[in-house]
Amino acid sequence: MSRGALSAIGATALLSIALTSCSSSSGPATGAGATGKAGGALVVGVTSDPDTLFPWKATQFQAVNVLQNIYGTLTEFDKDLNVVPGLAESWQTSDDGKKLTLTLRKGVTFGDGSTFDSKDVKASLEKIMDEKTAAVARASLSSVKSVEAPDDGSVVLELTGPDAALPGNLATVNMAMLSSDDTEEKLNATPNGTGPFTLGKRVPSQSLTLARNDKYWGAEKPKVDSVEFRVIPDESSIVSAMQSGNVQLAVFNDPLVAQTAQGGGTITVTKTPQLSYHALQLNARRGDLKDVNVRLAIQCAIDRKQVLDTAALGEGEVTGPITAPAFRSDPARRPCPDRDLAKAAEYLAKAGKAGGVTVKTIVSQGEYATSVNEAQNLKAQLAEAKIDLELEVLESGAFVDRWVAADFDAAVALNGGRPDPDGSYGRYFTGTGNLNKVAGYSSPELDKLFAEGKATTDQAARKAIYDKVSAELEDNAAWIWLFTSYTYTGTTSNVSGFVPMVSGSLQYLRTTSVG
């Protein structure tokens, strides 16, 4: 190599260093200046971009969060998870509970300018119910026999029986109302909804920008002109981006990252309990776990607080099965609310397994931060009760495969919760539920209770029914419910009006302002 070449290399290095030094002073100002104006642009840091833009198939957290800002649903949840009117202004159930009449909001338009009416509702609901669409919320409409649109402004759902959970089930983005003229292919490229925002620009794997929908029907119009979901794959890097003023809002899952964010002093972190719950799922249809006494022995041999403290830095709350605030189970009412090894030994002896049992347990690696630590603590605790938790730690894809096939004795899992307990557990623990194979447990009592819960509209009466569901699940140790954790919403000082929700939803981006 000639001396000239070496000099060129040196010059390049000097140029890089010079660029860095000149930008180190202008970095934060540029970031804040570009994005921090009042009513201007909000930048949300996310670890990945949506894996689909089609709302009926969206299950990924990021996809759901983006799409619920673009699409509208017949009903919605408010910040306390009460079901409130959405595209349906009101709804009425017939006396026998077999007919639900929805009155639609007038003057609503889709992003493309077309008018929203009952034809769109009928087409949407019928397509969601059609197996060929492969919509993930199909089972939530299992009580719907037919959908009629007597006029432009109303829709009548004929039901097989009363379904108190139905209005709440209509509130998820998987039940988004689409224009009857649209197709999946079309919407994957160009979303077209009735929500507070429309899709502005998308750079795959890098960013997705929403623009304010000025024709949005809601009384409160979005405050910011645009919301950019900027993909920064690493949560720690998002913290750095917030510190330098490039990103204004982000939701963290890792408590350690939240601590780091809080520590810098420039980011406010709000902790929100979640509906999702950590559990040791038991498959009561396999091996020794068929015996309720073995399952109860496991129930009694676990100190849930210890699992929470050792695996998740104590960041969470010990929980029973139902995590929705209006129906929350009381963990103190379960058998052995505190660890009781003598009782566990008693149950094992009753099962004729005084010498101990082995439970093959699958654990996902990487799906969420605390899984392996939880499994190891559970193993250690259960070993003291002669229960050998044989752990099989799997890559998340392999874990999902085994979970979907119900190929496990037990599984350490983080499951999503829903605002209505029927939505959360009806599909798991009723004999005909579409996840019953994975739940590994059902009983005539539970079938009856879930049917009653669906048929009852009075809130207090429903709470009493789901308390019984909770008791039935824990008295039989269907699964071992452990704890719920938090999400941590980080905001910079110029952000206001955002309301974090226990469902993890970012629907209140529409009330958020910057500047």
Added chain:
Amino acid sequence: MRRIAANRAVRRVAGTLGTLFGVAVFVFVMLRAIPGDQITAGLGTEAAALTPAQRAALEQYYGLDRSPVTQFFSWLGNMLTGNFGYSARSQQSVLEMTLHSLPVTFELAVFSIVLALVIGVPLGMLAASRTNAPRDLLGQVVSLAGLSVPAFLLATTLLSVFAASFGFNPNGQGFATLAEDPLLNLRQMFLPSLVLGFGIAAPILRTTRTAVLEVRSEDFVRTARAKGVPPRRLQVRHVLGNALVPIVTMTGLQFGYLLGGAVVVEQIFSVPGVGRQVLLGIQQKEYAVVQSTVLVIALAFVLVNLLTDALYRVIDPRVRAS
């Protein structure tokens, strides 16, 4: 003579095509050996709630209902016609995705190599100039650090320190290509290049040191010194010039690896290169994305090796002569 050269070229091309076909088969088989498919990757545990008819509809949608052999040859055939497949997640053709990501990775690789050479070659020469002296120790310490400090640690530390202390974090802004905003692009490339360059500087430093020590003991160096060639000219022209072959080999190898994408660094600094493209493809089980991108990477690696071979002819007259 010409016939021998032609034969050699034909063998080379055949070997290259064979290698690429092997890579194609390997990636295709490995991807399908990973548990799960695009349906479970997309729906997660919700896939358990699918009815058989829903599952069949999705398999047809993703083309999973065809036999693996049909899938393989249909993909390979399409590749040959320039159709690299389609990513449902990105709503883009894989060719389009790769045309965006490959130049980013190429740019990152060039900057990293340049920084690695800037650090590695002078330090290697310095270390070789007096063995076992403090300067040699310095070289050893730097190379040991380069090899031992994991990229993720260095990257996260640099990012946190620069962002928290100096408010410098161009990577927190949306990525800009060199054509879109050259200044922002260069700022965004600086830290990732530095991290990668520091890691690669270590083998280059060691190779330089060894090669320089070897050449310095050759007779022609002693002759040159005896003839009164100035020390700097002697070091650069006579010693380094003749030590270049192993340095170029090492640089070519490292450059080839970099073209495969530095996944960890790309993730931390949000650089949309081919490494992230492949990683996302694997996570989403988008088979066409992974297969086609890996094949492009393999082709790039082969081309870099060919270029390295060609460089030998430029820098070493003995190779030209043979």
